[in-house]
Amino acid sequence: MPLVQKLERPDLTLSFVAVDDADRVTRDLKPGEVRLRARRDSHDEAAALAPASADEAREVGAALTRLARDLRAASVQVAATPHAAALAGAALSAAWQDARYRAPADRPELTLALDDLSSADAARLTGLHAGVTFARTLTSAPANVMNPATLAREARTLETLGLDVDVWDGPDITARGMGLLAAVAAGSTHGPRLIRVTIPARGEATHTLALVGKGITFDTGGYSMKPPAGMYGMKNDMGGAAAVLGAMRALADLRAHIPEGTEVRAYVAAAENMVGPDAMRPGDIYRAANGLNVEVTNTDAEGRLVLADTLTVACQEGATELVDLATLTGVKISALGNDIAALFSSDPGLTDRLKAAAQAAGELVWELPLHQPYLKAFRKGTLADLKNSDMQPAGGSIKAALFLQQFVTRPWAHLDIAGNAARDENATGWGVGTLVEYVLAR
Structure with a gap:
């Protein structure tokens, strides 16, 4: 999964909501859960509770990769979070699959971008x-x-x-x-x-x-x-x-x-x-x-x-x-x-x-x-x-x-x-x- 700074037209976006701002779709969100919020002609939108810790961000990252795979999204843009590095690391890890011994699958490679991930963190x-x-x-x-x-x-x-x-x-x-x-x-x-x-x-x-x-x-x-x-x-x-x-x-x-x-x-x-x-x-x-x-x-x-x-x-x-x-x-x-x-x-x-x-x-x-x-x-x-x-x-x-x-x-x-x-x-x-x-x- 390539990691980039910004995507022009992502297939899937992830935004973070607070408990007080939850709507009908996000009302019962649990920490670490990612939920599909809307499907539009240009892209899909997902939501998660703002992670309160690096561990929660890792759960969000893994869940985001699973959702992107289900939606066959090729690119994902993530909104700003103080735990961007932890989220990105978990998303990268969850995207890995050993396909050496399977017939080729028609599955796009996923590209990930996070709004506030520094270039130093991205390189690390x-x-x-x-x-x-x-x-x-x-x-x-x-x-x-x-x-x-x-x-x-x-x-x-x-x-x-x-x-x-x-x-x-x-x-x-x-x-x-x-x-x-x-x-x-x-x-x-x-x-x-x-x-x-x-x-x-x-x-x-x-x-x-x-x-x-x-x-x-x-x-x-x-x-x-x-x-x-x-x-x-x-x-x-x-x-x-x-x-x-x-x-x-x-x-x-x-x-x-x-x-x-x-x-x-x-x-x-x-x-x-x-x-x-x-x-x-x-x-x-x-x-x-x-x-x-x-x-x-x-x-x-x-x-x-x-x-x-x-x-x-x-x-x-x-x-x-x-x-x-x-x-x-x-x-x-x-x-x-x-x-x-x-x-x-x-x-x-x-x-x-x-x-x-x-x-x-x-x-x-x-x-x-x-x-x-x-x-x-x-x-x-x-x-x-x-x-x-x-x-x-x-x-x-x-x-x-x-x-x-x-x-x-x-x-x-x-x-x-x-x-x-x-x-x-x-x-x-x-x-x-x-x-x-x-x-x-x-």
């Missing part, structure tokens, strides 16, 4: 939308199209925007001592990839922010195999990787706003968790990049393994602060549902910055504790330093975060986005907005 929204779209396109692709090698190729397209992209394959990963990432990928004919994307700092680098994403392009569960209902949709298990790559795509357009002296790096651990002759088995022990030995008790708890090695490498390469995103634990969905991500953090300042970034992006997070006594369950009954699961769902999201914490030596935060990355089988790009706001405000 356009960059952010490019990043969200990139993330959604990656996540939405089926696993027979998106594997570790093709994900790396997609990441390399960011080089055309001036970003530095480095990719390591299986032998390189083994040479770097990343035994956990190599073990997860061992059952697949597609070898693992470690992807690093860098936006160099302007001037001397004083901070290096590492954005780390879980990139399991398909997760069968390995020998701890998922049931059929749980396996369908596991192409979305690389939603964290897509989010960090999408954030880098957005920041490529917005790099002038990255604070001076801040280098941004995205790290993606890409692998398929499959069954095969060389696949890891329950009871196998592997050495991690930081020297710890990990016993695999549950091959379906693979995300924490690939993240552990990648967090270690990011710390070794000088990251001063780390944020990882991962569709990590099903029990997170039981606790917080699909709208809210679980936030774990070792640093109060980083926690506050991420909460503020999520609020600015219109994405919801809720902090959960790193309750250290729970880690004892991963140290009992094993020959290794740690096991990757105690096979008990109680406190599972907390225990997974505690496992990851053993592989970081810098201020770090973990966002468990299980359930957030896709909604009704549609990729959301969740996390791109939060990461972009976090970097730009750093």
Whole structure:
């Protein structure tokens, strides 16, 4: 959906009404609702209550896109509102559809204009939308199209925007001592990839922010195999990787706003968790990049393994602060549902910055504790330093975060986005907005 400053002859206009000014058509309007008010020869007119907050404006933006689609409108003009950026961002997001695998549809592309959207806000929204779209396109692709090698190729397209992209394959990963990432990928004919994307700092680098994403392009569960209902949709298990790559795509357009002296790096651990002759088995022990030995008790708890090695490498390469995103634990969905991500953090300042970034992006997070006594369950009954699961769902999201914490030596935060990355089988790009706001405000 193109975003422009003004339309000469829009197909659909949206005006805002106050409760006291409601007429017969708009009398029962609810906050966030958009209603068709009149159909004229030249254009259609819609109305909504003036949004009282950015969240209400986002609801209006999504509803406006749905109405425009129903009316087959090709252009929409929106009246002035103090929450124009939030409304436009939601409208852009709602307009996205993955039509790569469907027959061509006779549907016009929608153009959006808002009366008081500044050129600076428009440029920021356009960059952010490019990043969200990139993330959604990656996540939405089926696993027979998106594997570790093709994900790396997609990441390399960011080089055309001036970003530095480095990719390591299986032998390189083994040479770097990343035994956990190599073990997860061992059952697949597609070898693992470690992807690093860098936006160099302007001037001397004083901070290096590492954005780390879980990139399991398909997760069968390995020998701890998922049931059929749980396996369908596991192409979305690389939603964290897509989010960090999408954030880098957005920041490529917005790099002038990255604070001076801040280098941004995205790290993606890409692998398929499959069954095969060389696949890891329950009871196998592997050495991690930081020297710890990990016993695999549950091959379906693979995300924490690939993240552990990648967090270690990011710390070794000088990251001063780390944020990882991962569709990590099903029990997170039981606790917080699909709208809210679980936030774990070792640093109060980083926690506050991420909460503020999520609020600015219109994405919801809720902090959960790193309750250290729970880690004892991963140290009992094993020959290794740690096991990757105690096979008990109680406190599972907390225990997974505690496992990851053993592989970081810098201020770090973990966002468990299980359930957030896709909604009704549609990729959301969740996390791109939060990461972009976090970097730009750093």
